[in-house]
Amino acid sequence: xxxxxxILLENEVGALSRVVGLFSQRGYSIENITAAPTExxxxxxxxxxTDGDEAIVERITKQLHKLVNVIKxxxxxxxxxxxxSREILFVKVQAIGHTQREEIxxxxxxxxxxxxxxxxxxxxxxxxDTSFEVDRFLKAxxxxxxxxxxxxxxxxxxxxxxxxxxx
Amino acid sequence: xxxxxxAQMVVRTLEDLGVESLFGYPGGAVLDIYDALLExxxxxxxxxxxxxxxxxxADGYARATGKVGVCLVTSGPGATNTVTSIATAYMDSIPxxxxxxxxxxxxxxxxxxxxxxxxxxxxPIVKHSYLCQCALDIPKYIRQAFYLxxxxxxxxxxxxxxxxxVRPSMRFEYPEPEGEVKMRAYNPTTQGHxxxxxxxxxxxxxxxxxxxxxxxxxxxSGAKDxxxxxxxxxxxxVTSTLMGLGVYPSTDRQFLGMLGMHGTYEANNAMDKxxxxxxxxxxxxxxxxxxxxxxxPAAKIVHIDIDPASISKTVNADLPIVGDAxxxxxxxxxxxxxxxxxxxxxxxxxxxxxxEKFRHIDCLNYRHDENMIQPQxxxxxxxxxxxxxxxxATDVGQHQMFTALYYKFDEPRHFLTSGGLGTMGxxxxxxxxxxxxxxxxxxxxxxxxxxxxxxxxxxSTCLEYGIPVKIFILDNHTLGMVRQxxxxxxxxxxxxTNLNSNPDFIALAKAYGHEGIRxxxxxxxxxxxxKAISMKDKLVIVDILCNTDAxxxxxxxxxxxxxxxxxSEE
Numbered sequence: 001x002x003x004x005x006x007i008l009l010e011n012e013v014g015a016l017s018r019v020v021g022l023f024s025q026r027g028y029s030i031e032n033i034t035a036a037p038t039e040x041x042x043x044x045x046x047x048x049x050t051d052g053d054e055a056i057v058e059r060i061t062k063q064l065h066k067l068v069n070v071i072k073x074x075x076x077x078x079x080x081x082x083x084x085s086r087e088i089l090f091v092k093v094q095a096i097g098h099t100q101r102e103e104i105x106x107x108x109x110x111x112x113x114x115x116x117x118x119x120x121x122x123x124x125x126x127x128x129d130t131s132f133e134v135d136r137f138l139k140a141x142x143x144x145x146x147x148x149x150x151x152x153x154x155x156x157x158x159x160x161x162x163x164x165x166x167x
Numbered sequence: 168x169x170x171x172x173x174a175q176m177v178v179r180t181l182e183d184l185g186v187e188s189l190f191g192y193p194g195g196a197v198l199d200i201y202d203a204l205l206e207x208x209x210x211x212x213x214x215x216x217x218x219x220x221x222x223x224x225a226d227g228y229a230r231a232t233g234k235v236g237v238c239l240v241t242s243g244p245g246a247t248n249t250v251t252s253i254a255t256a257y258m259d260s261i262p263x264x265x266x267x268x269x270x271x272x273x274x275x276x277x278x279x280x281x282x283x284x285x286x287x288x289x290x291p292i293v294k295h296s297y298l299c300q301c302a303l304d305i306p307k308y309i310r311q312a313f314y315l316x317x318x319x320x321x322x323x324x325x326x327x328x329x330x331x332x333v334r335p336s337m338r339f340e341y342p343e344p345e346g347e348v349k350m351r352a353y354n355p356t357t358q359g360h361x362x363x364x365x366x367x368x369x370x371x372x373x374x375x376x377x378x379x380x381x382x383x384x385x386x387x388s389g390a391k392d393x394x395x396x397x398x399x400x401x402x403x404x405v406t407s408t409l410m411g412l413g414v415y416p417s418t419d420r421q422f423l424g425m426l427g428m429h430g431t432y433e434a435n436n437a438m439d440k441x442x443x444x445x446x447x448x449x450x451x452x453x454x455x456x457x458x459x460x461x462x463x464p465a466a467k468i469v470h471i472d473i474d475p476a477s478i479s480k481t482v483n484a485d486l487p488i489v490g491d492a493x494x495x496x497x498x499x500x501x502x503x504x505x506x507x508x509x510x511x512x513x514x515x516x517x518x519x520x521x522x523e524k525f526r527h528i529d530c531l532n533y534r535h536d537e538n539m540i541q542p543q544x545x546x547x548x549x550x551x552x553x554x555x556x557x558x559x560a561t562d563v564g565q566h567q568m569f570t571a572l573y574y575k576f577d578e579p580r581h582f583l584t585s586g587g588l589g590t591m592g593x594x595x596x597x598x599x600x601x602x603x604x605x606x607x608x609x610x611x612x613x614x615x616x617x618x619x620x621x622x623x624x625x626x627s628t629c630l631e632y633g634i635p636v637k638i639f640i641l642d643n644h645t646l647g648m649v650r651q652x653x654x655x656x657x658x659x660x661x662x663x664t665n666l667n668s669n670p671d672f673i674a675l676a677k678a679y680g681h682e683g684i685r686x687x688x689x690x691x692x693x694x695x696x697x698k699a700i701s702m703k704d705k706l707v708i709v710d711i712l713c714n715t716d717a718x719x720x721x722x723x724x725x726x727x728x729x730x731x732x733x734x735s736e737e
Contacts, residue, residue, distance in 0.1 A: 010352050013298060014286055025291045062476035068295040068315060071352040 002031070002078040003057045004085065004157050007046040007064060008071045008165045011037060015069040019046060022067065028052065028060050032154030043071070045165065047085075049078060049131070049155045072165045078155075080130065085157030088126065089134045090116075094146040095123040107144055111137050122148065131155055169341040173302030174199035174333035175206075176341055177266065180306040182209045183344050184313050186237050188603050190225045192218050194241020195281060196268025199333040213603060213632060216624040218245050220596035222252030223622065226261050227597025230583045231558055232604035233389065235262045235316050242268040243281030246327075247288065251590055253323045254292040258587025259410060260387060262321035264312045265289075271331035272300065285327045294322030299332045302339050314348035319355030320474040321387055355473060359490035359498050367445075367469045367486050368502035371401060374443035375514035376465070376521075379403045380426065383410030383586070384448015384472055385492045390414065391579050393496035394447060400503060402515045404522055406434040408449050409586045413576035418555070423522070424531075427455040428723050429568045432530035432732060435723065437522050439730035441466045448472055448492040451482040452587070461728035471495050530721045530734055531572055540689050540713040542566060542641045546573035548696045549611060549639060557581070557609040560598035560636075562618030563589045565647035568719040570613045592621025598636045599625060609637070609700070616642045616669050626679040629706045637699050638708045640672060643715045651718050655733075676708040686711040 009015050016035055023030050031049040038045050050060065057075050064073045076082040095101045095118070104123055108115055117124035127137045134152065141147060171179065177200050181189065189212050193201045204212055215221035218240045225236030236256075240249055246267040256263045270279040286296045295315050297308040305328060312324040331337075371377055379398055385391075391414050398405050398421055405415045406426040415422055424431035426438055438444065444466045449455070456462045459481055470484035471492055478487040488495055502508075533543050546569050549557070555575055560583040561567040567584055576582050583601055585593040598612040619640055629636065641647075646664040653661055676683030682705045686695045692711065699707040724731040 013300075014290075014296070017287070018290060021290050059476070059480065066320075066474065066476055068350070068353050 001051070001053060003050055003052060003075050004078045004083055004155060005048045005050060005057070005061065005064070005073065005075045006157065006159070006165055007048070007073050008038070009044055009046065009067070010069040010071065011042055011044045012069050015044070016046070018067050018069065019064065022063055023050075023060070026060070026063060028056065032152070034154040034156050047155055047157050074159065074163065074165055076159060081160070083157045083159050085130055085155050086128055087131050087134050087155050088128050088153040089138060089150065091125045091127070091138065091141055091150045092148040093123050093125065093141060094121060094148060096121050100145065104145055107140060111140070113137060170338040171341050172199070172203070172333060172335045172338050173305050173328070174203040174335060176302060176305045176339075177309070177328065177333065178203045178207050178210065179341060180309045181237065182207060184310065186210055188213060188228060189237050189239055190215060190221045190228070190600065191239035192221050192241065192245060194245045194268060196242035196245075196270060196330045197239060197328075199330070199335055200239065200268070200328070202335070214628065215596065216627050217622065218248030219252050219592065220599075220622045220625045220628070222249040222263070222265060223255065223593050223596035224600035224603070224625075225263055226252060226256045226593075227560060227583050227600030228604040229256075229261050229263055229600075230597070231580055231601035231608070233580060234604070235264055235313050236600065237264045237266070239266045240268070241281065242270055242285070243283045245281075246285040247283055250288060250292070253289055253325070255585050255588045255590045255593055256323040257292045257294070259383060259585065260321045261323065262316040263323040264309070264316050265323060265325045266309070267325060267327050269298070269327045269329040272329045273331070275329065285325060289325050292323070293325050294320075296325040296327065298327045299329060302332050302337060303342065305332060306342055310344060310348050311350060314350070315353065319353075356475075356489045357473070357491040357494050359471065359488040359495035361498070363486060363488045364495065364498045365502050365506075367488060368499055368506065368508060370443060370467060370469060370486065371403075371445055372503070372506075372508035372511065375511065376440055376442040376518050377401065377403050378437050378441040378444055379405045380408070380438070380444055380446040380449055381405060381411040381414045382408045382447060382449025385411055385414045386448070386579050388448065388473070388492040388494075389579070390447065390493040390496050393493055393500065397496060397499060397503075400510065402510045402519070403445070404437055404519070406430070406438065408455055409571055409584065411449065412571060412582045413579045416577040417575035418577055423526075425571050426729070428457070429572065429719050429721065430723070431572070432528045432721055432734060433522060433525035435729045435732060436525040438463055438466075439728055440521065444468050446470045447496065450474075450477040450480065453481075456482060457723045457729055457731070458726050463729065528734065535689070536714070537689060540686065540692055540711060542569050542643070542713045542717050543573050544689065544692060545639060545641055545711050545713060546570055546613065548692050549613070550574050552693070552696045552700050553609055553611065557611045558583065558601050558605060560584065560594040560601060560610070560612045562594035562614045562621070563591045564615050564618060565651065565717070565719050566613045566615045566618075566641040568648075569641070591618040594618060595622050595638070596625050599628060599634050602634050602636050603632075611637045611639065613639050613641065615647060616640055616644060616666055616672075617646045620669075623675075626676070626681060626706070630680045633704065635702075635704050635706050638706070639696075640708065640710045641713050642669070642672070642710050643713050643717070644669065645715050647715075647717070648719070650715075654716075655718075672708050672710040676706075681706040681708060683708045683710065
């Protein structure tokens with residue numbers, strides 16, 4: 001079961017490595033991770049997508065809480081009723097000849113993806129949506145064109161409703 | 168306004184924190200700190216002979232006194248040599264601050280001479296760590312380190328100090344301490360949840376087969392009086408983990424002995440039959456529980472621990488209470504008074520009848536032999552001679568378990584042993600630290616001929632500072648515990664456990680300027696122990712040849728329940 005863990009922590013030297021280290025040290029998996037400072041420059045926020053049942057995730061969150069720099073930890077099952085989450089995908093594809101370029105353009109229009117860079121032979125496509133939709137888009141692109149490389153941001157998410165990491 | 172260098176700030180901050188004993192070993196990166204240390208009148212520096220020993224001594228000091236143990240080592244190998252000691256303290260939640268030198272900040276990351284990523288290497292085995300960036304970080308981080316080490320669930324904290332931060336020519340205004348340290352993201356829970364305490368209090372009073380399980384958390388929080396008062400109030404049988412020994416008096420009728428892999432028959436059977444386990448500051452590790460699926464099938468678990476992550480980690484707690492053991496137990500006493508809860512006399516009478524049957528097995532009985540000393544006899548002899556009042560350090564192995572079972576600890580902080588990590592070589596330096604912290608106490612070490620050789624160099628430290636610890640080597644010419652497993656579970660294949668080239672420990676003691684006594688016959692044992700203890704100002708090594716094939720029994724059967732045990736050789 002995919003779970004999203006949100007962590008608010010002090011922006012100190014080595015704080016991120018303590019979080020990541022804890023996962024490997026205790027045998028928990030990280031599917032993806034994003035980290036960036038918050039509106040309070042002294043704090044960072046990390047979003048981690050992990051795999052595990054509720055008991056394991058509870059254990060992870062307790063261990064995360066023990067880290068001295070960690071202020072708050074919260075976890076939810078990764079589904080859209082709990083959480084608004086987005087991922088960015090960039091995909092560089094071969095786009096040679098009028099027909100192929102048109103086909104890719106049409107695909108992007110259907111998905112509301114953008115073409116953000118062009119060369120005579122390449123397009124860079126940008127797509128922002130949930131991880132699930134990103135997977136779907138990437139599959140459609142692969143069927144349509146030759147993919148040169150891709151990069152995904154990992155999940156960035158925020159819980160719905162009143163629940164907040166800020167106390 | 169006091170201007171001082173970073174090096175002077177290290178010393179001054181430690182002085183302000185009340186540090187009297189600093190265990191250390193100098194080197195390039197900490198030369199300036201050592202120079203500043205010469206000016207200190209308040210701090211006594213104890214020079215060890217290896218950084219592992221230095222840091223274990225700080226650990227032993229902390230365990231015996233309850234204060235934070237502090238050590239100072241240089242960068243690179245100085246720091247890496249403390250890794251085992253830090254891990255030892257971490258596993259047993261011992262408050263310790265490790266100050267490590269580091270190469271200058273401009274050199275960090277350049278593979279400079281004696282550079283190592285100390286913060287990185289120690290990350291999984293510390294409560295927290297700091298890398299100073301400037302001189303003014305030093306007082307701030309050291310104060311935070313002491314605060315972190317000694318509050319909440321205690322543990323070791325590393326402060327890594329680059330050489331340019333302690334440069335004597337760079338002077339800054341010393342920031343005077345301002346009351347208690349406050350940290351935004353660190354706020355341990357000490358008070359138990361009131362509703363949970365009340366519910367648990369009723370469960371304890373209503374249980375017909377309750378047992379109290381005391382762990383290292385009760386030891387660290389100083390909950391001796393509370394544990395004793397509650398056990399007495401309800402006439403509850405008490406058992407203890409290795410780390411909890413001494414919190415409840417071992418000589419008291421209600422004490423069943425240690426539980427777990429080498430626990431007593433009565434403790435493990437009482438656990439197995441209990442309908443309520445009242446666990447105070449323990450973490451249910453695998454040496455305690457045996458097979459988790461078969462652990463205490465009939466029992467509700469009330470679990471007090473200051474670390475929420477220790478609750479329901481292995482054994483599911485039916486009623487968890489996060490908080491400091493001493494504070495929470497006082498809340499329990501209030502609740503007992505509020506509801507006027509008393510001993511369930513009838514139920515306890517039948518419960519004790521059952522327990523006395525377990526006790527009747529007399530599982531610690533062992534066979535004596537007039538020609539060969541049994542290891543248990545050694546512990547018992549020292550116990551008698553010291554009136555059971557000595558501070559005892561051990562290493563790891565058979566002698567450690569024999570000590571836990573046969574030395575009846577009646578007071579907390581008297582048994583110093585590496586429980587979680589199981590570090591051979593821990594005992595001797597820990598005994599040194601304990602003697603420095605408690606100079607009036609009788610400090611003894613039980614060790615093995617294997618373990619002792621892992622930090623034997625500290626004999627030199629003892630000569631330098633006149634540290635008269637008494638060392639009893641249970642000398643069986645083998646790595647006893649490993650041999651026991653080889654004999655029991657590896658078809659008797661003895662692989663690399665014979666120690667046939669031991670030094671002459673008596674000659675060695677003398678070479679280091681100490682005393683040595685060899686004991687070979689059971690008839691000589693008591694006199695030798697008495698003689699050693701009577702030499703008050705001397706370190707004495709008593710090398711006692713004992714049965715190579717003795718086994719630590721009873722022993723739980725792997726994969727079984729608490730009560731599935733081997734009781735004898737047969």
